[in-house]
Amino acid sequence: MPKARKQFGQHWLKSEKALNKIVSSAELTERDRVLEIGPGTGILTRQLLTQAEAVVSVEIDRDLCPILVQKFGKNENFLLLQGDFLTIDIDQLLEPFPAFQNPRKVVANIPYNITGPILEKVLGTIAAPNPKPFESIVLLLQKEVALRICANSNSSHYGALSIRVQYLADAEFMCDVPAKAFSPPPKVDSAVIRLKPRAIDNPASDPRKLETLIKLGFSSRRKMLRNNLKSVIETEELNALLEQLNIDSQSRAEDLSVREWIELSNAFVMSTSAHNSH
Numbered sequence: 001m002p003k004a005r006k007q008f009g010q011h012w013l014k015s016e017k018a019l020n021k022i023v024s025s026a027e028l029t030e031r032d033r034v035l036e037i038g039p040g041t042g043i044l045t046r047q048l049l050t051q052a053e054a055v056v057s058v059e060i061d062r063d064l065c066p067i068l069v070q071k072f073g074k075n076e077n078f079l080l081l082q083g084d085f086l087t088i089d090i091d092q093l094l095e096p097f098p099a100f101q102n103p104r105k106v107v108a109n110i111p112y113n114i115t116g117p118i119l120e121k122v123l124g125t126i127a128a129p130n131p132k133p134f135e136s137i138v139l140l141l142q143k144e145v146a147l148r149i150c151a152n153s154n155s156s157h158y159g160a161l162s163i164r165v166q167y168l169a170d171a172e173f174m175c176d177v178p179a180k181a182f183s184p185p186p187k188v189d190s191a192v193i194r195l196k197p198r199a200i201d202n203p204a205s206d207p208r209k210l211e212t213l214i215k216l217g218f219s220s221r222r223k224m225l226r227n228n229l230k231s232v233i234e235t236e237e238l239n240a241l242l243e244q245l246n247i248d249s250q251s252r253a254e255d256l257s258v259r260e261w262i263e264l265s266n267a268f269v270m271s272t273s274a275h276n277s278h
């Protein structure tokens, strides 16, 4: 085993059980093309190669690439891209390789230090969703973040991240993975989640506004909405909007479901445009 580098968030998975859960969560068929972020020493890659039509793995660490090529170079369905997943243009790099183009599923044991940017690259954002959404995204990540991504309103883990992700995708918590499943063990526990991007049936009329409201709304968790949103909505106006939506005027950000956040944002946009046209 090559020595794990902290700088790249390297922790080698060694648990068979966790590995099987990741792979089964991806529901692969032999017609699937898979994108893997951070193959490391290839423990997950090896499984993916047996089940998918094609696997494109993106690894930043140059020193791991010869090891991966040695292990899987003979597999015709394996393509290794060396580079930083966050900055490379995958479509462009795949242009010369028709058999690997357009992977629709992501499966990855990601480096925890760049979880947010990875989520943004694969899902996009509320205001700029990925125009070519993946069919599914299975990730092994920090448990705390997994809980936040999958949380429903009124739970202690529910927050801006829950809404940002669930606006774009269904999020499922698949299983816990203890720190000892890795070598070296990370300081935190981990978990597997599955995201299934989908169109939202009641989209935000002004997605940027929704992003702003969520950010402000959760800025101080213990405060009521009317205090956190003071800088953008006067209390009286907010009360009127909340009443119109049948939401308690004493609510905190965590009391509103994703749907209610969208409704609040839309009602706010409507009321400001009504003001402006007077």
Ligand code: SAH
Pocket (backbone or CB within 6 Å): 008, 009, 010, 011, 012, 013, 037, 038, 039, 040, 041, 042, 043, 044, 058, 059, 060, 061, 064, 083, 084, 085, 086, 108, 109, 110, 111, 114
């Ligand atoms: N999948 C392997 C390794 C997981 S550790 C396993 O399960 O054992 C995370 C991996 O992501 C490491 O191989 C690390 O080098 C790689 N990595 C870190 N930052 C990256 C980036 N920006 N782009 C691509 N790979 C990255």
